[in-house]
Amino acid sequence: MKSLEAEAWEDFLDMTVSQAILWAASNIYPEKSRSEIAACEPYFIGSHSGGSGAWVSGPEDINTPYKWGYGNMTTVKGLFSAGDGTGASSHKFSSGSHAEGRWAAKEAVRFILANNTLPNVAGVDELKAKCLKPLDTYAANCKFTSDPMINPNYILPMQFMFRMQKIMDEYAGGVVSAFKTSKALCDRGLELMVMLKEDAEKMGAKDRYDLERCWENYQRMWQGEAHLRTILFREETRWPGYYFRADKPKMDPAWKVFCNCTYKNGTWEFVKRDVVELMP
Numbered sequence: 001m002k003s004l005e006a007e008a009w010e011d012f013l014d015m016t017v018s019q020a021i022l023w024a025a026s027n028i029y030p031e032k033s034r035s036e037i038a039a040c041e042p043y044f045i046g047s048h049s050g051g052s053g054a055w056v057s058g059p060e061d062i063n064t065p066y067k068w069g070y071g072n073m074t075t076v077k078g079l080f081s082a083g084d085g086t087g088a089s090s091h092k093f094s095s096g097s098h099a100e101g102r103w104a105a106k107e108a109v110r111f112i113l114a115n116n117t118l119p120n121v122a123g124v125d126e127l128k129a130k131c132l133k134p135l136d137t138y139a140a141n142c143k144f145t146s147d148p149m150i151n152p153n154y155i156l157p158m159q160f161m162f163r164m165q166k167i168m169d170e171y172a173g174g175v176v177s178a179f180k181t182s183k184a185l186c187d188r189g190l191e192l193m194v195m196l197k198e199d200a201e202k203m204g205a206k207d208r209y210d211l212e213r214c215w216e217n218y219q220r221m222w223q224g225e226a227h228l229r230t231i232l233f234r235e236e237t238r239w240p241g242y243y244f245r246a247d248k249p250k251m252d253p254a255w256k257v258f259c260n261c262t263y264k265n266g267t268w269e270f271v272k273r274d275v276v277e278l279m280p
């Protein structure tokens with residue numbers, strides 16, 4: 001048992017170097033003292049656990065109704081996803097993500113070869129201006145206050161990130177709420193999201209690094225909202241330990257389904273999709 005345990009520790013530390021750093025930083029000797037653990041990994045992890053992620057077309061040789069031509073193509077034509085980016089499978093891990101990545105890339109090449117005309121992309125200049133807007137917002141306003149960190153005309157990406165993280169943590173079943181949430185908390189979280197979205201238009205970037213962080217925030221904000229709304233839609237607790245709906249703490253067989261959400265022209269839509277048992 002001792003040698004098995006040593007091997008397990010070695011495997012664990014191989015992939016979690018930061019754990020050793022944390023022990024060193026907090027004077028923990030794991031063989032002598034206790035180490036705190038979190039009950040969950042508070043991230044959006046598609047394939048690692050939870051099964052969340054993009055809804056993609058399944059492979060031809062597996063009997064499901066979920067196929068629309070190219071393997072691993074999302075419901076957006078020409079957009080492919082794999083690994084942690086795709087949902088509907090809760091345990092792909094590293095090797096499964098790698099295999100799926102190869103498959104998705106091959107299917108993407110097949111799509112490109114069949115659709116090899118240059119798309120007519122309109123509005124490039126507008127898109128470029130939109131992408132660079134946080135740099136402009138910062139440059140136009142940073143001299144307005146004596147400290148550019150504090151400014152009524154923009155929000156810096158680090159400040160935005162902390163605010164978004166706080167909303168998700170406190171209202172969407174994050175670590176500070178011990179992974180618990182409820183309808184009332186999700187509803188309040190969504191109200192706060194409305195204001196966050198308003199302020200997202202005012203993100204300011206002092207350099208290109210900041211600009212990247214702004215867009216990362218922007219995309220995470222939409223991901224966060226989709227997550228909150230999906231927790232609300234699913235009236236049960238499907239993954240106890242990862243998050244609990246305190247007002248619906250049980251797994252309900254009626255909810256043994258996938259929940260898909262789409263956002264189009266300002267409207268969110270939710271549908272249930274049957275789980276097809278491959279090995280009943």
Ligand SMILES: Cc1cc2nc3c(=O)[nH]c(=O)nc-3n(C[C@H](O)[C@H](O)[C@H](O)COP(=O)(O)OP(=O)(O)OC[C@H]3O[C@@H](n4cnc5c(N)ncnc54)[C@H](O)[C@@H]3O)c2cc1C
Nearest residue numbers: 015041043045047048082083084085092093094095097098
């Ligand atoms: C804490 C933890 C423990 C885990 N333990 C295990 C384990 O024991 N065994 C196991 O097999 N699996 C484990 N996994 C799961 C495994 O790590 C993932 O399933 C796998 O890494 C997913 O691979 P991926 O290529 O899909 O995504 P990732 O490895 O996340 O790769 C995505 C890449 O895209 C980059 N990226 C993101 N946005 C952009 C952008 N806009 N432009 C350019 N690049 C971008 C990211 O920087 C990243 O490098 C664990 C995961 C976590 C989080």
